[in-house]
Amino acid sequence: MAKGLTPRSENYSQWYNELVVKADLAETSAVRGCMVIKPYGYAIWEKMQRALDDMFKETGHVNAYFPLLIPKSFLSREAEHVEGFAKECAVVTHHRLKNDPNGKGVVVDPDAKLEEELIIRPTSETIIWNTYKNWISSYRDLPILCNQWANVMRWEMRTRLFLRTAEFLWQEGHTAHATREEAEAEAQKMLRVYADFAENWMAVPVVKGVKSANERFAGALDTYTIEALMQDGKALQSGTSHFLGQNFAKAFDVQFVNKENKLEYVWATSWGVSTRLMGALIMSHSDDNGLVLPPKLAPIQVVIVPIYKKAEELAAIAEKANALAADLKALGISVKFDDNDQKKPGWKFAEYELKGVPVRVAMGPRDLENGEAEIARRDTLTKEQMPFEGLAQRIKALLDDIQANIFKKALDYRDSMITKVDTYEEFKKVLVEKGGFISAHWDGTTETEEKIKEETKATIRCIPLDSVPEEGKCIYTGKPSHQRALFAISY
């Protein structure tokens, strides 16, 4: 286990907090609730961004940029939205500082009070729909398929790096459509894009589902979600896609002339994932030795560590290592040859384990004599001697295998943690003793949902999209139910 890293079994939450800092992913800043994303953490986020951005573009979306600040009055336009987002937020009230007449430093200039306060965007539906009003007049202007990569701010009281921070980075897609059907299809399509990304890039299995009314985005008619399960049996909402109906079009008076030459309100979706995905990534795969990263998102996919005593030995190893590095780069694999003379191999082994580098190649004089190297994989912590001949190709195959393996491991775990229950007693027992997702009948009311939450802290994560209709009785009220919902304690 990594030096100074609390084991997961001892305190999962502390393990997470320590790992984020020790692996150089992020740290807290001088500004309450705002994080610094360190270069190694940001490199992972950049890989996520690139992959997602490519997927958005393949599905016909374009990027744009909208203002950071939102006039206070905009938030009040959509009744539910203001309840959800206007409360805990950063409010800009002045636009100037001046030298403190009574001392050192600067103070707010009372003469520079804004006529209307501005809010740092907690999400951008309002400012974007106010903009779309000028872009849309006819069905020919539709659809609009915009995305933006941006920072947003929600004044959270209790924050945790990546999982819940006042400022975070995200992307928010905002689309406008001529028909309800098209908008609903878009919201579902983007949910599939998110699920595809989570499973095939992050190696994190997710349940695709729809939220209960109670858990919907403020202003949405339907919120779709991907829900992942962390190693401690708690669920993490990892991405959401909202069918907004005509709510924002009505709030900002965005109408268009349809093909029948009639005025109609525009249909909308919005969808987003954020740096919270970093939390999902970390908690899905990592272990007591540190990070375990899926090769597709690892900033360094292969590290080569030389084992030597004399300078001549290093020279011989470096020749082999550089040749291997060149071969790997030619295959599109990122590689680092760590010939830092100040650190011992043992220190490097632990360091790259902590950082989650998927494959480690170690080479000593004897390996060179034998024409081979020691290859260690981070996911299983196993080692194997492999000949230099064809080594780059072998490592490429190994990286694919690691990507598949950590997904399978996470999937097997997740599947083992979905428990069907038919009574409330069973529900509470499973929740305490096992955790994970609990599949149970529910009468469909917010009242029941909230009572279960009050009594057990479990919430409805979603009604899975692939669930089959099934007649049953609500575990709480005994009223008839037509399908199961997925409950869990969540982050």
Next chain:
Amino acid sequence: MAKGLTPRSENYSQWYNELVVKADLAETSAVRGCMVIKPYGYAIWEKMQRALDDMFKETGHVNAYFPLLIPKSFLSREAEHVEGFAKECAVVTHHRLKNDPNGKGVVVDPDAKLEEELIIRPTSETIIWNTYKNWISSYRDLPILCNQWANVMRWEMRTRLFLRTAEFLWQEGHTAHATREEAEAEAQKMLRVYADFAENWMAVPVVKGVKSANERFAGALDTYTIEALMQDGKALQSGTSHFLGQNFAKAFDVQFVNKENKLEYVWATSWGVSTRLMGALIMSHSDDNGLVLPPKLAPIQVVIVPIYKKAEELAAIAEKANALAADLKALGISVKFDDNDQKKPGWKFAEYELKGVPVRVAMGPRDLENGEAEIARRDTLTKEQMPFEGLAQRIKALLDDIQANIFKKALDYRDSMITKVDTYEEFKKVLVEKGGFISAHWDGTTETEEKIKEETKATIRCIPLDSVPEEGKCIYTGKPSHQRALFAISY
């Protein structure tokens, strides 16, 4: 000339404002001074970002992310910095809104006043050096070579799209070094990276130089700059790189143990370019028909427009067009086949000229019969028939030629607009009658510089790095001078 676009000769400023909007690059928003960057404009910015980011990484830099908000007191730590940046800025004073007890909507909750006000970053030296304090203790921790892509905000009174907006997008590099020499070399290296990008990607020739004391960044010991010349003879500062000495290290108490085991303050640089580059790009090349984009930054490099009357004709053209598009894509060229039936070819020609698409291919039934197509280049507005055989390769060469040609055109113009003068009379005459850069002797004092600015509005843009020492007399005071400075009216 494009419909409704004011000619440059009539009103250059109005031409620019109209072009930015008509070409779908950006527009003003509901928030004073903040712009919406529209998808077409953002696509150009993304190409700039990608190219710059690759260059930063090639020179050893990594990306990171630091908080949007800066505690007010941080700004006061560096005496000059606070004068330069703490005055016109967005001040966050509260963290909550509540329902208006006296009516509709929401109001600021007076109970949610922050203990210390937070400023939306106008630049990030202070928050970053406060962070670096925890990252640096030994020379082994140096250098730190971080960059961040971010939004920043400066409360500008008079704003213009891209050129001067309250919120803008940029990158800011912040590096920390063990020696003065290394930091100075870094500041100059990044200036060369900027110049390389401006000339080889944007096709904008720039003068590399150092700012006079008066025009330095607030807190810098030296500010290096790249200065471009717009078609109206005004200069545009396009990127700056600052040698910050130990000012920020001292302000935030960032010391390290050097190789001699002594405590020393860390040496710093910072450097940035912003969405202002979009303004430089537009004003360097575009004409009365609209945008002229360098092929390397054009979102659409080639557009194919079919000329047809009957559906069968379109089908035959589409077959050829799709084959050409596939060939072009295989060569890494972005292409759009515009078979929109709702618009006439003439409308499309004007539209893609307005949007600055470098190469237009038109194909009609007769062209197909002759086995050729009409190729039009945006930069020279010339047309030529070319055979289908080998057309994609020919277009690839043509794009290279356009990139080179618009750079040469801009360079010839810029070179013709650098005028050496030796008297103040001449200086004022050239400024009024010709504009452009004026190379003149100056006595090196801020006093003289400010008097010249007051009387003529011209400022010292820089002392060019490649200028040769030359004895002369200051045009204003007649005092001895050892080198010429470059003056201009600037944006």
